[in-house]
Amino acid sequence: MVDYNLISLPNGIRVIHKEVPSTKIVHCGFILDIGSRDEREEQLGIAHFWEHMAFKGTKKRKAFHILNKLDSVGGELNAYTTKEKICFYASALDKHMESAFELLQDITFDSIFPEKQIENERGVILEEMALYHDSPEDAIQDEFDRVVFKEHPLGQNILGTQKSVRSFHREDFQNFLKENLNTERVIFSCVGNVPFKKVQRLAEKYFGHIPATSAQRNRKPFGEYVPNREIIHRNISQAHCAIGGTAYSLTDTRRLPFFMLINILGGPGMNSRLNLALRERYGFVYNVEANYHPFADTGLFAIYFGTEKSQVDRSHRIIARELKLLKEKHLGVMQLHKAKEQLIGQLAMAEENNTSLMLMLGKSILDMDRVDTLEEVFDRIRNVSSAELLDIANEMFAEERLSYLTFLPQD
Numbered sequence: 165m166v167d168y169n170l171i172s173l174p175n176g177i178r179v180i181h182k183e184v185p186s187t188k189i190v191h192c193g194f195i196l197d198i199g200s201r202d203e204r205e206e207q208l209g210i211a212h213f214w215e216h217m218a219f220k221g222t223k224k225r226k227a228f229h230i231l232n233k234l235d236s237v238g239g240e241l242n243a244y245t246t247k248e249k250i251c252f253y254a255s256a257l258d259k260h261m262e263s264a265f266e267l268l269q270d271i272t273f274d275s276i277f278p279e280k281q282i283e284n285e286r287g288v289i290l291e292e293m294a295l296y297h298d299s300p301e302d303a304i305q306d307e308f309d310r311v312v313f314k315e316h317p318l319g320q321n322i323l324g325t326q327k328s329v330r331s332f333h334r335e336d337f338q339n340f341l342k343e344n345l346n347t348e349r350v351i352f353s354c355v356g357n358v359p360f361k362k363v364q365r366l367a368e369k370y371f372g373h374i375p376a377t378s379a380q381r382n383r384k385p386f387g388e389y390v391p392n393r394e395i396i397h398r399n400i401s402q403a404h405c406a407i408g409g410t411a412y413s414l415t416d417t418r419r420l421p422f423f424m425l426i427n428i429l430g431g432p433g434m435n436s437r438l439n440l441a442l443r444e445r446y447g448f449v450y451n452v453e454a455n456y457h458p459f460a461d462t463g464l465f466a467i468y469f470g471t472e473k474s475q476v477d478r479s480h481r482i483i484a485r486e487l488k489l490l491k492e493k494h495l496g497v498m499q500l501h502k503a504k505e506q507l508i509g510q511l512a513m514a515e516e517n518n519t520s521l522m523l524m525l526g527k528s529i530l531d532m533d534r535v536d537t538l539e540e541v542f543d544r545i546r547n548v549s550s551a552e553l554l555d556i557a558n559e560m561f562a563e564e565r566l567s568y569l570t571f572l573p574q575d
Contacts, residue, residue: 167182167537168180168181168182168525168535169181169182169360169363169364170529171364171367173367173368173371173372174372174376175347175371175372175374175375175376176346176347176348176349176350176376176378177347177348177350177351177352177371177374178350178351178352178529179351179352179353179354179363179364179367179371180351180352180353180354180525180526180529180535181353181354181355181360181363181364182354182355182521182522182525183356183357183358183359183360184355184356184357184518184521185357186357187356187357187518188257188258188357189255189256189257189258189356189518190255190256190257190258190260190261190264190354190355190356190357190358191253191254191255191354191355191356191518191519191521191522192253192254192255192261192264192265192268192352192353192354192355192356192522193251193252193253193254193268193352193353193522193523193526194251194252194253194268194272194350194351194352195249195250195251195350195351195352195353195523195526195527195530196249196250196251196272196345196349196350197248197249197346197349197350197530198211198248198249198250198344198345198349199211199245199246199247199248199249199250200212200245200246200247200317200320200321200322201247201248201317201318201320201383201384201459202248202317202343202344202381202383203317203320203324203340206328206331207328207336207340208320208321208324208325208328209289209321209322209323209324209325209328209329209332210324210328210332210336210337210340211245211250211322211340212245212289212322212323212324213285213286213289213324213329213332213337214245214250214275214337214340214341215243215244215245215250215252216285216288216289217275217277217281217282217285217337218243218252218271218272218275219231219241219243219271220275220277220278220281220282220284220285221275221276221277221278221281222270222271222274222275222276223270223274223276224270224274225270227281230267230270230271233263233267234254234256234260234263234264234267237256237257237260237263238256238257239254239255239256239257239260239263239264240254240255240256241253241254241267241271242254245322246322247317247318247322247459248459248460249527249530251523251526252268252271252272253268253519253522253523254267254268255519258356258357258358261356261358261362261366262366265366265367265370265371266370268352269370269371269374273374275337276334277334277337277338278334279333279334282332282333282334286329286330286332289323289324289329290326290329290330292323293323293326293329296323300398300400300402300404300470300571301404301468301470303571304404304405304406304468304569304571305406305466305468306321306322306323307396307406307569307571308406308408308466308468308567308569309321309464311392311394311406311567311568311569312389312392312408312409312410312464312466312567313386313464314390314392316384316386316387317383317384318386318459318462318464342377342379343379343381344379344381345377345379346377346378346379346380346381347374347375347376347377347378348376348378349530351526351527351529351530352367352371352526353522353523353525353526353529354522355518355521355522355525356518383460383461385461386410386459386461386462389409389410389462389565391409391564391565391566391567392567392568393567393568393569394568394569394570395569395570395572396569396570396571396572397571397572397573397574397575398571398572398573398574399573399574400571400573400574401573402470402471402472402473402573403470403471403472403473403475403476403570403571403572403573404468404469404470404570404571405467405468405469405470405471405476405479405480405568405569405570405571406466406467406468406567406568406569406570407466407467407480407483407566407567407568408464408465408466408467408566408567409464409465409560409565409566409567410462410463410464410465410565411456411457411458411462411463411464411465411560412458412463413458413459413460413461413462413463414458414459414460414463414531414532415460415532416458416463418552418556419458419463420541420544420545420548421548421552421553421556422456422465422556422560423456423507424503424504424507424545424548424553425490425553425556425557425560426454426455426456426465427503427506427507427510428490428495428503429454429467429486429487429490430452430453430454430455430467431453431454431506431510432453432510433506433510435506436452436454437486437489437490438452438453438454438467438469438483438486439452441482441483441485441486442469442471442479442482442483446478446482448471448472448475448478448479448482449469449470449471449479450470451469451470452467452468452469453467453468453469454466454467454468455468460531465560467483473572473573476570476572484563487557487561490553490554490557490561491554491557491558491561491562493554494550494551494554495550495553496550500548500549500550500553504545504546504548507545508542508545511538511541511542512538515538
């Protein structure tokens with residue numbers, strides 16, 4: 165049963181809405197099919213820089229008025245950039261929904277990129293880079309992208325380089341938009357206790373006049389994956405490690421069972437195998453996690469942990485042992501049942517967060533041209549077999565395809 169409404173405006177922008185009667189808050193936002201992987205070498209970091217600059221001035225607002233518009237009525241305005249998407253979104257009381265729609269249209273499509281603000285924000289982003297460098301638990305995740313994807317755009321840091329960030333001017337942002345903005349690859353997503361007819365009316369009022377654009381961009385596909393090992397010595401007190409490799413793309417039918425496997429291995433639950441082995445059994449780590457990020461044409465999975473330098477080798481052996489178990493031993497009937505119930509519960513709880521729900525709806529339409537209901541997803545989870553998980557584990561966790569990155573404290 166479809167429980168959302170979807171329309172396309174004449175300019176190609178699609179609007180998706182889900183009515184949730186039990187809230188007084190409306191969550192809404194634009195999701196654009198543009199990300200850091202769409203940058204040329206001289207543009208590294210410009211997608212993220214554009215996200216910052218959207219708040220710094222439009223044709224009719226200065227930075228203060230943008231920031232004050234929703235904050236003054238208790239709402240929130242935010243944005244983020246990933247490898248494949250940029251999102252501008254807002255949350256506000258339902259009576260301020262129209263203000264949120266109008267403001268989001270203004271910052272997304274009518275930014276003017278004032279040169280003075282570009283110079284100010286350049287310093288902010290350079291500070292953000294320095295902060296990342298001082299946070300090895302964050303930096304290792306970005307560096308691991310490079311280890312796996314090497315010189316491919318997916319391997320580049322979303323923040324860019326100091327050289328590229330120092331080089332941008334207004335025309336660079338305008339050219340990046342001209343090269344990448346296709347209104348048929350823009351979704352406006354909304355979740356709240358308002359009828360769809362009102363959402364449609366406001367969308368037509370504020371988004372209908374946006375000129376249609378059809379930039380024809382060809383993303384560079386990722387080629388053959390070659391495993392890599394790197395050790396980097398840094399001025400840190402604890403070792404930080406990453407293990408992983410490429411994985412399934414967004415459209416691969418094995419994506420969901422692999423996500424379940426990653427959840428068993430190192431998901432957010434305190435009962436994940438790596439948490440029980442490394443933290444609870446041996447006390448080697450404070451935190452260990454396993455993540456899986458699917459992209460349009462490939463994916464990335466990685467295990468991250470921090471530990472004392474003297475415990476790195478033992479931690480690696482413990483992780484190898486857990487991976488070997490997943491490759492050699494079928495999950496028992498009860499183990500498989502519990503793994504499915506845990507994932508089903510986590511997904512159900514995630515949908516209780518209406519901001520996350522709003523973003524999920526928009527990304528699903530953008531990536532898959534559909535939104536699966538929770539029950540459809542639950543049915544697919546329930547149909548996953550232990551044999552399927554074993555086959556995937558042997559493919560993904562084969563030792564010869566794993567990459568390693570280690571930050572070691574300098575002697």
